[in-house]
Amino acid sequence: MNAITGDMPVDGAVAANFRLLQDVDVRLTVEIGSTHLTLRELLALGESSVIELDRQANELLDVFVNGTLIGRGEVVTVGDRFGVRMTELVSPEKRAAR
Template sequence: MSQLGSVKVELSVVLGQSAMPIAQFLRMGRGAVIPLHCEEEEPVWILANGHPIARGEIVIQGDRVTVAILGPADVNDFVAHAA
């Protein structure tokens, strides 16, 4: 078990996606807003080292933003959403 304790895993939460020309992105300055293609109540993707492992929902508790895990991720569904 001691070897597992030293393994590092990068966790990411994907709230939504957006596509735009690189020129538009380069013109953006501090405070720019990028609209995401998702609904407010839509589940988020939880990634481990870039691979989908679960779906979750954003939970706001006071001044903390957390993610509650809803269940395992369907890799095929993740790939379909990325396209």
């Protein structure tokens, strides 16, 4: 802190603001693909139905935070659960352009 003006240094203010935000909950969503169905097609779905998506099997998955694309990744297993290994991050400039 500046003894004369009482102002915090810019780096200190940024660090303090970042610490405040670290515990804010966000929703992370991974999208494997999408498709359009008619209501008739949706109602015809059963337990053994297969829905074809608009993405190739070898394509990366889109990773969103609060609805904003932040990167892409691939499916991995972590013990007996699925996970996503991030392979690509979207720059803040590209996120703002969307």
